[in-house]
Amino acid sequence: MRIALILLGVAAALIAPFFVYPVLLMTILCFVVFATSFNLLLGYVGLLCFGQAMFLGLSAYVTGHILKTTDLSLEIAILAGALVSAVLGAFVGFVAVRRSGIQFAMITFAFAQFVYFLLLRSEFTGGENGMQGIPRSELFGIFDVSDTLTFYYVILGMTALAILLAYRVIHSPYGEILKAIRDNEPRVESLGFKPERFKILAMSISAGIAGFAGGMKAAVYGFATLTDVSWTVSGEVILMTLLGGLGTLTGPMVGAGIVIVMNDELAQFGEWALIAQGIILILVILFFRRGVVGEAGAFFRRRQARAKDAPAGKPREAE
Amino acid sequence: MPTDTALLEVTDLRAWYAESQALQGIGFRVNPGELVTLIGRNGAGKTTTLRSIMGIVKNRKGSIRFEGNELIGKRTYQIARQGIAYCPEERGIFASLSVRENLSLPPTLKSGGMSEDALFETFPNLRARASSRGTQLSGGEQQMLAIARILRNGCRFLLLDEPSEGLAPVVVKEIGAQIRRLKAQGYTILLVEQNLNFARSVADRHVVIEHGTVVDQLTNDELSADLNRVKTYLGV
Amino acid sequence: MFDGITPQLLFGQLLIGVINGSFYAMLAMGLAIIFGLMHVVNFAHGAQYMLGAFVAWLLLTHLGIPYWGALFIAPVVVAIFGIVMERLLLKPIANLDHLYSLLVTYAATLVIEGLIRQQYGSTGLPYNSPLPGGVNLGFMFMPWYRLWVVVFSVVTCLGTWLLIEHTKLGSYLRAANESPEIVESFGINVPRMMTLTYGFGVGLAGLSGVLAAPVYQVSPSMGSGLMITIFAVVVIGGMGSIIGAILTGYLLGIVEGLTKVFYPEGAGLVIFFIMLLALIFRPSGLFSGTEKS
Numbered sequence: 001m002r003i004a005l006i007l008l009g010v011a012a013a014l015i016a017p018f019f020v021y022p023v024l025l026m027t028i029l030c031f032v033v034f035a036t037s038f039n040l041l042l043g044y045v046g047l048l049c050f051g052q053a054m055f056l057g058l059s060a061y062v063t064g065h066i067l068k069t070t071d072l073s074l075e076i077a078i079l080a081g082a083l084v085s086a087v088l089g090a091f092v093g094f095v096a097v098r099r100s101g102i103q104f105a106m107i108t109f110a111f112a113q114f115v116y117f118l119l120l121r122s123e124f125t126g127g128e129n130g131m132q133g134i135p136r137s138e139l140f141g142i143f144d145v146s147d148t149l150t151f152y153y154v155i156l157g158m159t160a161l162a163i164l165l166a167y168r169v170i171h172s173p174y175g176e177i178l179k180a181i182r183d184n185e186p187r188v189e190s191l192g193f194k195p196e197r198f199k200i201l202a203m204s205i206s207a208g209i210a211g212f213a214g215g216m217k218a219a220v221y222g223f224a225t226l227t228d229v230s231w232t233v234s235g236e237v238i239l240m241t242l243l244g245g246l247g248t249l250t251g252p253m254v255g256a257g258i259v260i261v262m263n264d265e266l267a268q269f270g271e272w273a274l275i276a277q278g279i280i281l282i283l284v285i286l287f288f289r290r291g292v293v294g295e296a297g298a299f300f301r302r303r304q305a306r307a308k309d310a311p312a313g314k315p316r317e318a319e
Numbered sequence: 320m321p322t323d324t325a326l327l328e329v330t331d332l333r334a335w336y337a338e339s340q341a342l343q344g345i346g347f348r349v350n351p352g353e354l355v356t357l358i359g360r361n362g363a364g365k366t367t368t369l370r371s372i373m374g375i376v377k378n379r380k381g382s383i384r385f386e387g388n389e390l391i392g393k394r395t396y397q398i399a400r401q402g403i404a405y406c407p408e409e410r411g412i413f414a415s416l417s418v419r420e421n422l423s424l425p426p427t428l429k430s431g432g433m434s435e436d437a438l439f440e441t442f443p444n445l446r447a448r449a450s451s452r453g454t455q456l457s458g459g460e461q462q463m464l465a466i467a468r469i470l471r472n473g474c475r476f477l478l479l480d481e482p483s484e485g486l487a488p489v490v491v492k493e494i495g496a497q498i499r500r501l502k503a504q505g506y507t508i509l510l511v512e513q514n515l516n517f518a519r520s521v522a523d524r525h526v527v528i529e530h531g532t533v534v535d536q537l538t539n540d541e542l543s544a545d546l547n548r549v550k551t552y553l554g555v
Numbered sequence: 556m557f558d559g560i561t562p563q564l565l566f567g568q569l570l571i572g573v574i575n576g577s578f579y580a581m582l583a584m585g586l587a588i589i590f591g592l593m594h595v596v597n598f599a600h601g602a603q604y605m606l607g608a609f610v611a612w613l614l615l616t617h618l619g620i621p622y623w624g625a626l627f628i629a630p631v632v633v634a635i636f637g638i639v640m641e642r643l644l645l646k647p648i649a650n651l652d653h654l655y656s657l658l659v660t661y662a663a664t665l666v667i668e669g670l671i672r673q674q675y676g677s678t679g680l681p682y683n684s685p686l687p688g689g690v691n692l693g694f695m696f697m698p699w700y701r702l703w704v705v706v707f708s709v710v711t712c713l714g715t716w717l718l719i720e721h722t723k724l725g726s727y728l729r730a731a732n733e734s735p736e737i738v739e740s741f742g743i744n745v746p747r748m749m750t751l752t753y754g755f756g757v758g759l760a761g762l763s764g765v766l767a768a769p770v771y772q773v774s775p776s777m778g779s780g781l782m783i784t785i786f787a788v789v790v791i792g793g794m795g796s797i798i799g800a801i802l803t804g805y806l807l808g809i810v811e812g813l814t815k816v817f818y819p820e821g822a823g824l825v826i827f828f829i830m831l832l833a834l835i836f837r838p839s840g841l842f843s844g845t846e847k848s
Binding site for chain 1: 596644651653654655658659661662663666670787794831835
Binding site: 373395405420 | 727729732737739740
C-alpha cells in the first residue's frame with residue numbers, strides 16, 4: 001500500500017511537466033524542500049523557527065553571487081549557499097537555544113529581520129531591487145540545463161536528495177534523540193546527553209536544507225529578492241507544514257503544493273492571498289492540527305480499525 | 320450511614336492525565352464534620368482524587384456529589400464557590416506576594432470566613448512575618464500559611480494534601496493540633512496522607528487507595544486494632 | 556571624532572529616542588502582561604496597535620471625533636476587538652502548546668493587516684497633531700505633542716505598574732501568573748480574568764496606536780514593523796517581567812537615538828546587538844527577578 005503510493009507519487013512527478021507549467025512545479029519543489037527543513041525542526045525537535053526564510057534567502061543570494069561572479073558549476077554554487085546557511089543556522093541555534101519554547105521562536109524571528117536588514121544594506125544583493133540575471137551554469141560543469149524541461153528533472157532529483165537526507169536524519173539514532181528531546185527534554189538530559197548540542201546541530205541541518213532550497217530557487221528564477229528573506233515567507237512555511245501535517249514526512253510536500261498553487265491563483269487579487277493564508281492557518285490551528293496528511297491518515301486508520309478499537313495517532317499537544 | 324447525610328459522595332470516579340488513566344473508579348463518602356484520610360502509596364491516586372474533586376484534573380468521569388450537587392462538568396472556581404477549599408501538596412505559596420497578600424488573596428465566598436486578625440490569632444507565627452515574601456518562610460510556616468489562607472473564604476469543607484510532608488516531627492505535631500482544632504470547630508476535612516501515625520492522630524476514618532481504586536475502608540479504631548491491615552498497602 | 560555633533564542634533568535624536576522608547580515600553584508592557592498571565596506571545600500586538608491608530612483616524616475622518624475623544628474611544632474599541640479575539644481564537648487552544656497561540660495571533664495579524672491594506676491601501680494616512688507648536692528650549696525645539704507623548708506614556712506605564720504591584724487586583728494577577736490553578740481553586744474566575752487581561756493588554760496597544768497616530772503615519776504595516784523591536788525588548792528585559800519590559804523599552808529607545816548621533820549606520824542594528832549580548836551574557840534576562848518560562 002505504502003510502496004504503491006510512493007511509486008504513484010514518483011510517476012506523477014515524472015509526467016507532471018507535460019501537464020502543468022514547469023516553473024510552477026519547480027517553485028513547488030523548492031518549497032517542498034524548504035517546508036521539509038522547517039518540519040525537521042518543529043515536527044521532530046519541537047523548535048519553532050519563526051525566521052526560516054533567512055536561510056532560504058541568504059543562500060539564494062550566495063548561490064546567485066557565486067553563479068554571477070565565478071565559473072563554478074551549478075551544484076557547487078547551490079551547495080555553497082546551503083553551507084553558508086548551515087553555518088548561520090548553527091550560530092542562530094547557539095544563541096537561541098539559551099531560551100526554550102516560545103522565546104526561541106521570538107529570537108529566531110528577530111534574527112531573521114536582522115539578516116533581512118543586512119541583506120538590504122549589502123552591496124552585492126542589489127538592495128531593494130534584488131539580484132538580477134543569475135546565470136544557470138552547467139551542472140557538474142558539463143551538462144547544459146538551460147532547457148526548462150530538463151531543468152525540471154534536475155530540480156526533481158535535487159528535491160529527492162534533500163528529502164532523502166531529511167528522512168535519513170529523522171530515522172537515524174540521532175533523530176531518535178531529537179524526538180526524545182521533543183517529548184521529554186529533562187529525561188534526555190538525565191541520560192547524560194546535552195540537548196543544546198543536538199538542537200544546535202538540528203538547527204544547522206535544517207538551515208542547510210532550507211539553504212539548499214534557496215539555492216535551487218535562485219537557479220530556477222534567475223534572480224533573488226528580499227521577499228525570500230521576509231517574514232511573510234517565514235510564515236508561509238509554517239502554514240505549509242501545519243496545513244500538510246506536522247511531523248509527517250509527506251505533510252510538508254502536500255502543504256507546499258497547496259499553498260503555492262493557492263498563491264498562484266490568488267496573485268491577481270491583491271491582498272487576498274495573505275488574508276487567505278491567515279484564515280487557513282487559523283482554521284488549521286483551531287480544527288485540523290493534524291493537517292491534511294495527518295487527518296487523512298487518521299481517517300484511514302479509523303476505517304481499518306473500526307472493529308479493532310485501535311487508537312489513532314494523536315498529534316503532540318499540551319505539554 | 321444513609322446516603323442523604325453524606326456531605327461528599329464520590330462514585331466510580333475515573334480520571335485521566337493525557338492518555339493514561341490515573342483513577343480506575345474511586346468511590347467513598349465523607350459525612351459532615353468528619354475527618355477522612357485518603358491513604359496509600361506514592362502514585363496510588365490520592366492527589367489525583369483531590370484534584371479531580373476540585374476540577375483541576377478536568378478529564379474525569381463518574382460522579383462527585385457535594386451537598387447533593389454534581390461537581391463533574393463544573394469549573395474549578397465554580398466548585399470552590401460551592402464551599403470547598405483546597406490546599407495543594409506543594410502548598411502553593413505565591414513567591415511574588417507578601418504573607419499578608421497571600422493570606423488575603425481568597426475572596427469571601429460564604430459567610431463565616433475568618434478575618435485576617437482571627438487568622439493571625441490562630442497562627443501567631445504568621446503575624447510577625449506578615450510583610451515578608453511568601454517564600455521566605457520556613458516549610459512549617461508555609462504550611463501554616465497555606466492552611467490559614469483557605470480558611471479565609473468561608474468554605475467549611477477542606478481538602479488538604481499531605482500537610483505533614485517534609486516537615487520536622489515537632490512541626491508535624493503542631494499541624495496535627497491545628498487540624499484537630501479545625502475539626503472541633505466543625506470543619507469537614509478530607510486529608511491525603513502517607514504518614515500513618517499522623518493520619519491516626521487526626522482522623523475518624525481512612526480510605527485506602529491503591530492503583531487508582533479504593534481497596535479498603537476502615538475506622539480509626541479498626542486501624543489501631545490492626546495496623547498490619549493497612550501497612551501492607553503502604554508497603555511499610 | 557564627534558566634531559559634527561551639535562546640541563540640536565544630539566538632543567533632537569535623544570528626543571526621538573525617548574519618543575520611540577515610549578512606544579516600545581508601552582507595547583512591551585502590554586505584551587509582558589499578557590504573556591505573564593496567559594503564556595501567550597501576542598504576535599497581533601502590533602496589528603492591534605495599528606488598529607488603535609486606524610480607529611482614531613476613522614473617528615476623525617468619518618465622525619469628526621477629534622484626538623481627545625479618540626484617546627478614550629479607540630482603546631475601548633480595540634480592547635473589545637481583543638476580547639472577541641481571545642474568545643474565538645485563544646480560548647479554544649488554551650490547553651495546547653503555547654506555540655499554537657503565537658501562531659494563531661500571527662495568522663490573525665495577516666488577516667487584520669491584509670483587510671486594512673485591501674480597504675485603505677498601504678500608503679500612510681496623515682493625522683494632524685492635536686497640539687501644534689512647541690517651545691524653544693534654547694538647545695533644542697520641543698514640540699508640545701512630543702512632550703505630551705513622553706509624559707502620557709510614563710504616566711501610563713507607572714500607573715499600570717502600580718496597579719499590578721500594589722492593588723488587590725494586581726495581586727490576583729501576580730498570583731495567577733505563578734499558578735492559575737490555585738488562584739482558581741480560591742473561587743476566582745480565572746478564565747474570565749484571562750479574557751479581561753488580554754482585553755486590557757490589547758487596549759493598551761490600541762492606546763499606544765492613538766498616541767502614535769500624530770507622530771508616525773497611520774499605515775497598515777506600522778505595527779508589524781515595530782513587533783521585531785518589541786520582541787527584542789521583551790527578550791532582553793526577561794519574558795513576563797513587567798518592570799523589565801518598561802525599563803528596557805525606554806532604554807533601547809534612547810540607545811537607538813544615541814546610536815543615530817554617534818554611529819548612524821548602526822542604528823538599525825543596535826537593538827539586535829544588545830539582544831545578542833543579553834542572550835549570551837544574561838541568558839535569563841536583564842530584569843529576570845520574577846521571570847518564569
